[in-house]
Amino acid sequence: xxxxxxxxxxxxxxxxxxxxxxxxxxxxxxxxxxxxxxxxxxxxxxxxxxxxxxxxxxxxxxxxxxxxxxxxxxxxxxxxxxxxxxxxxxxxxxxxxxxxxxxxxxxxxxxxxxxxxxxxxxxxxxxxxxxxxxxxxxxxxxxxxxxxxxxxxxxxxxxxxxxxxxxxxxxxxxxxxxxxxxxxxxxxxxxxxxxxxxxxxxxxxxxxxxxxxxxxxxxxxxxxxxxxxxxxxxxxxxxxxxxxxxxxxxxxxxxxxxxxxxxxxxxxxxxxxxxxxxxxxxxxxxxxxxxxxxxxxxxxxxxxxxxxxxxxxxxxxxxxxxxxxxxxxxxxxxxxxxxxxxxxxxxxxxxxxxxxxxxxxxxxxxxxxxxxxxxxxxxxxxxxxxxxxxxxxxxxxxxxxxxxxxxxxxxxxxxxxxxxxxxxxxxx
Amino acid sequence: xxxxxxxxxxxxxxxxxxxxxxxxxxxxxxxxxxxxxxxxxxxxxxxxxxxxxxxxxxxxxxxxxxxxxxxxxxxxxxxxxxxxxxxxxxxxxxxxxxxxxxxxxxxxxxxxxxxxxxxxxxxxxxxxxxxxxxxxxxxxxxxxxxxxxxxxxxxxxxxxxxxxxxxxxxxxxxxxxxxxxxxxxxxxxxxxxxxxxxxxxxxxxxxxxxxxxxxxxxxxxxxxxxxxxxxxxxxxxxxxxxxxxxxxxxxxxxxxxxxxxxxxxxxxxxxxxxxxxxxxxxxxxxxxxxxxxxxxxxxxxxxxxxxxxxxxxxxxxxxxxxxxxxxxxxxxxxxxxxxxxxxxxxxxxxxxxxxxxxxxxxxxxxxxxxxxxxxxxxxxxxx
Numbered sequence: 001x002x003x004x005x006x007x008x009x010x011x012x013x014x015x016x017x018x019x020x021x022x023x024x025x026x027x028x029x030x031x032x033x034x035x036x037x038x039x040x041x042x043x044x045x046x047x048x049x050x051x052x053x054x055x056x057x058x059x060x061x062x063x064x065x066x067x068x069x070x071x072x073x074x075x076x077x078x079x080x081x082x083x084x085x086x087x088x089x090x091x092x093x094x095x096x097x098x099x100x101x102x103x104x105x106x107x108x109x110x111x112x113x114x115x116x117x118x119x120x121x122x123x124x125x126x127x128x129x130x131x132x133x134x135x136x137x138x139x140x141x142x143x144x145x146x147x148x149x150x151x152x153x154x155x156x157x158x159x160x161x162x163x164x165x166x167x168x169x170x171x172x173x174x175x176x177x178x179x180x181x182x183x184x185x186x187x188x189x190x191x192x193x194x195x196x197x198x199x200x201x202x203x204x205x206x207x208x209x210x211x212x213x214x215x216x217x218x219x220x221x222x223x224x225x226x227x228x229x230x231x232x233x234x235x236x237x238x239x240x241x242x243x244x245x246x247x248x249x250x251x252x253x254x255x256x257x258x259x260x261x262x263x264x265x266x267x268x269x270x271x272x273x274x275x276x277x278x279x280x281x282x283x284x285x286x287x288x289x290x291x292x293x294x295x296x297x298x299x300x301x302x303x304x305x306x307x308x309x310x311x312x313x314x315x316x317x318x319x320x321x322x323x324x325x326x327x328x329x330x331x332x333x334x335x336x337x338x339x340x341x342x343x344x345x346x347x348x349x350x351x352x353x354x355x356x357x358x359x360x361x362x363x364x365x366x367x368x369x370x371x372x373x374x375x376x377x378x379x380x381x382x383x384x385x386x387x388x389x390x391x392x393x394x395x396x397x398x399x400x401x402x403x404x405x406x407x408x409x410x411x412x413x414x415x416x417x418x419x420x421x422x423x424x425x426x427x428x
Numbered sequence: 429x430x431x432x433x434x435x436x437x438x439x440x441x442x443x444x445x446x447x448x449x450x451x452x453x454x455x456x457x458x459x460x461x462x463x464x465x466x467x468x469x470x471x472x473x474x475x476x477x478x479x480x481x482x483x484x485x486x487x488x489x490x491x492x493x494x495x496x497x498x499x500x501x502x503x504x505x506x507x508x509x510x511x512x513x514x515x516x517x518x519x520x521x522x523x524x525x526x527x528x529x530x531x532x533x534x535x536x537x538x539x540x541x542x543x544x545x546x547x548x549x550x551x552x553x554x555x556x557x558x559x560x561x562x563x564x565x566x567x568x569x570x571x572x573x574x575x576x577x578x579x580x581x582x583x584x585x586x587x588x589x590x591x592x593x594x595x596x597x598x599x600x601x602x603x604x605x606x607x608x609x610x611x612x613x614x615x616x617x618x619x620x621x622x623x624x625x626x627x628x629x630x631x632x633x634x635x636x637x638x639x640x641x642x643x644x645x646x647x648x649x650x651x652x653x654x655x656x657x658x659x660x661x662x663x664x665x666x667x668x669x670x671x672x673x674x675x676x677x678x679x680x681x682x683x684x685x686x687x688x689x690x691x692x693x694x695x696x697x698x699x700x701x702x703x704x705x706x707x708x709x710x711x712x713x714x715x716x717x718x719x720x721x722x723x724x725x726x727x728x729x730x731x732x733x734x735x736x737x738x739x740x741x742x743x744x745x746x747x748x749x750x751x752x753x754x755x756x757x758x759x760x761x762x763x764x765x766x767x768x769x770x771x772x773x774x775x776x777x778x779x780x781x782x783x784x785x786x787x788x789x790x791x792x793x794x795x796x797x798x799x800x801x802x803x804x805x806x807x808x809x810x811x
Contacts (some may be wrong), residue, residue: 001586035441049715052615052616052713185810186779186780187632212778212779213778213780214779214780215777215779215780215783217719218719218779218783219710219719219720220442220445220708220709220750220779222438222441222442222640222750223442223750223755223782224754224780225755225757226434226438226755227777228749229635230755230760234566243708245616245711245713246614247711248618248710248711249711252621252639252708252710253639253709254624255627256625256626256627256628256637256638256639256640257620257628257635257637258627258628258635258637259474265656279615279616279617279711280711281618281620283620283626294785305801312451412616427653
C-alpha cells in the first residue's frame with residue numbers, strides 16, 4: 001500500500017469515527033446537575049420504509065426524557081440520575097433490530113431498550129432479550145398471542161382495540177347488523193387480527209361476506225373493490241388492517257368507486273391515526289372510523305399538555321397520535337418502576353413494574369401482571385379537519401388479554417409474571 | 429353483460445396504469461436497449477411534480493383554477509422527467525452504450541441517488557434546481573439572434589447559465605413561501621385530486637371512477653402521440669433509423685448523439701406523465717418507483733422488446749387477467765362448475781395468489797416464446 005492510500009484510509013477512518021461519535025452522542029442534558037447518568041437505548045427505524053412512522057416515536061421518547069431530566073431526573077436510593085440515550089437505527093430491517101439490540105445490551109450495557117414498531121421487528125428481537133434476560137419496552141398496538149417475560153407491551157392488545165371496534169360496528173354503528181368485509185396487507189398482523197375478528201363475529205351472529213389481502217408494495221385495489229361491491233351490495237362494514245401507504249391507495253380508490261359513508265359503506269381501520277389522516281387527506285377519510293386508546297382530540301388537561309409540549313418542541317403543525325402516546329408513557333412507566341425498585345437491576349425493575357400506575361394523556365393506565373397495560377378504549381369518526389370525533393369510550397381502563405379469548409388455540413389461557421408457577425401461558 | 433363490461437373496464441383500468449408506467453421504458457429499453465433501473469424514479473419525479481404543482485395552485489391567485497391543475501401537472505411532469513432523463517443520458521448512460529451490465533449498475537445507483545434526493549431536499553430547492561437546468565438548456569434557443577451574434581460563445585454560455593441560476597434561485601425563493609414545499613421530509617406526501625375527479629360516473633349499471641377514466645384517456649393520448657411521433661415525424665423516423673442501423677444512419681448524416689438524447693428524454697418524459705397517473709391512485713413517496721419498475725419491465729419483455737404494440741397488448745392482457753383471476757370472475761360466469769375447479773378458482777381469487785399465478789403464466793409463456801408476444805422480425809444490427 002502506498003503512502004497516499006494509507007493517508008487516505010487514515011483520514012477516512014478518522015472522519016468515519018468522528019461521524020459515528022457525532023451520531024451516537026445523544027441527550028442534551030446539563031452536566032453536573034445530577035449525581036450520575038443512566039444511558040438507555042432507543043431502537044427504531046430511522047431509515048427505510050418504516051422511518052416515516054418510527055421517527056415520531058423517537059421524537060416523543062426524547063421529549064419524555066427531556067421532561068424527566070428537567071424535572072430533576074430519576075432518584076434512586078437518594079442519588080439523582082440524569083437520563084442519556086443512545087439512538088440506534090433498525091433500518092426497517094428485522095435482523096438489524098436483533099443485531100442492534102445485542103449491541104445495546106452487550107456493548108453499551110443499557111438497562112432498558114425502548115424500541116420497535118412492526119410485529120416482525122419484535123419477533124426478531126424477542127429471542128435476543130430472552131436469552132440475555134434484558135428488557136424491551138414495545139409501544140405499538142399489536143395482534144397479541146405473545147407474553148414474554150422480557151418484553152413490556154404498552155400498546156393495545158386485540159381486546160383493547162379490535163374487539164370493542166368490531167362490537168361497535170356490528171351493534172351500534174350506522175351499518176349495524178350488515179355484513180363485514182375484511183381487507184388487510186398480506187403479513188402477520190392483519191391475518192391474525194382478522195382471524196380474531198372472524199371468530200368474534202361468529203359468536204356475535206354477524207356475517208363475514210369476504211376477505212382479501214394486498215401484497216406489501218402493491219397499490220392496485222381494483223379487484224378488491226369489485227369484490228367488496230359484489231359481497232356488500234347494500235353497504236356494510238369494511239374492517240381495514242392495511243399498512244402504511246397502501247391505505248392511501250385504498251381510500252383514494254374506494255372513494256371514486258362509490259364505496260363511501262354516504263352510500264352505506266363504513267370502514268373501520270386499525271392503523272389510521274392522526275398522522276396518517278394528515279398524509280392521506282381528510283377529504284378521503286371523513287366519516288370513516290378508527291379505534292384507539294388515545295386520540296389527539298381528547299379534551300383533558302393531560303392530553304392538551306402532551307400535544308402542546310410536542311408541538312412546542314417539533315413544530316406547531318405536527319399532530320400526536322396513539323403510538324406516540326404509548327411511546328411517551330413507557331418512558332415514564334420505566335422511570336416510576338426504577339424509582340419504586342430503588343435500583344436499575346433488570347429483575348428488580350421487572351418486579352416493581354407490575355402495578356405501576358401513570359396518569360397518561362389518555363387517562364390513567366396501570367401495568368398488569370401480564371406485562372401489558374390496562375387502557376381506555378375509544379372509537380372515533382374522522383372529521384373534515386383531520387381529527388377524530390370521539391363517539392364512544394369505555395367507562396374506565398380495559399384489562400389487557402395477551403392470549404385472545406375468541407381464537408380457539410389461545411382460548412382459556414392467560415399470562416401472569418407475578419406468580420412463578422403461572423408464567424407466560426397458563427390455563428385459567 | 430354487466431359482468432363482462434365491469435371486468436373489461438377493470439382490466440383496461442389496471443392495464444392502462446401498467447401501460448402508462450411501461451410506455452417510457454418501451455422507448456428507452458425497447459428502442460435503445462438501455463436497461464434503465466432509474467425508470468421508476470423518473471415516475472416518482474413525475475408524482476412529486478404533481479404534488480408541487482398542486483401546492484402552487486393552492487395559492488390565492490391560482491385557487492380559482494385549482495380544478496385544472498392536473499393538466500398543467502401533466503405537462504410540467506413530462507418536462508421535469510425529460511430533463512432529468514437528458515441529464516442522466518448526457519452524464520452517465522452516454523458513456524456506457526453497449527455495456528448493458530454497467531448500465532444496469534449505474535442506473536441502479538442513480539435510482540438510489542434520486543430516492544435520497546427527494547428525501548433530503550425541500551421541494552422548493554428541487555424546483556429551483558430544475559428551473560436552473562430548464563433555463564440553462566433553453567437559453568441558447570431563448571436568446572434573440574441579435575444578442576447571440578454579438579457575444580463570444582463562451583461568454584454567452586456563462587452569462588446564459590448565470591441567468592438560469594438567477595431564475596432557479598428566484599423559483600426556489602418563491603416556492604419557499606409555501607410551507608409544505610419549504611421543508612424536506614422523508615414522509616410520503618399526498619396528492620389530492622381536484623373535486624371533479626373524486627367521484628364516479630354511472631354508466632348503466634356500471635360505476636366508473638373518474639380518476640380511472642382520466643388515466644385511461646391519458647394513456648390513450650400518450651400512446652397515440654408516441655405512435656405518431658415515431659412513425660410520422662422526422663425525428664421519429666431518425667430515431668427508428670438509428671435503432672435499426674446506427675452506422676449507416678451516421679453515414680447518412682443523422683446526428684446519432686442528438687437522437688440518443690432525444691429518445692431518452694422522451695422515454696423519461698413519458699415516465700413523468702405516468703407519475704401523474706400514479707399519484708392519483710396511491711401515495712407519493714421516495715419508494716413509489718420501486719412498486720412499478722418490475723411491472724414495467726415485465727410488460728415490455730412480455731410484449732416483445734422493441735415493439736410498441738406488444739407493450740400495449742401485454743399491458744391490457746395482464747390487466748384483464750388480474751381482474752379475471754383476482755376477482756374470481758370464472759365462478760360468476762359459470763357458477764355450477766365442478767367443486768374441484770371452483771376450489772381452485774377460489775384459491776387464486778385473492779390479490780396475492782392472482783399475482784403469483786400471473787407471474788407463473790408469464791414465465792411459462794416466455795419459455796415457449798422467449799422473444800415475447802410480438803418478436804422483432806428481420807435483421808437487426810446490435811447497437
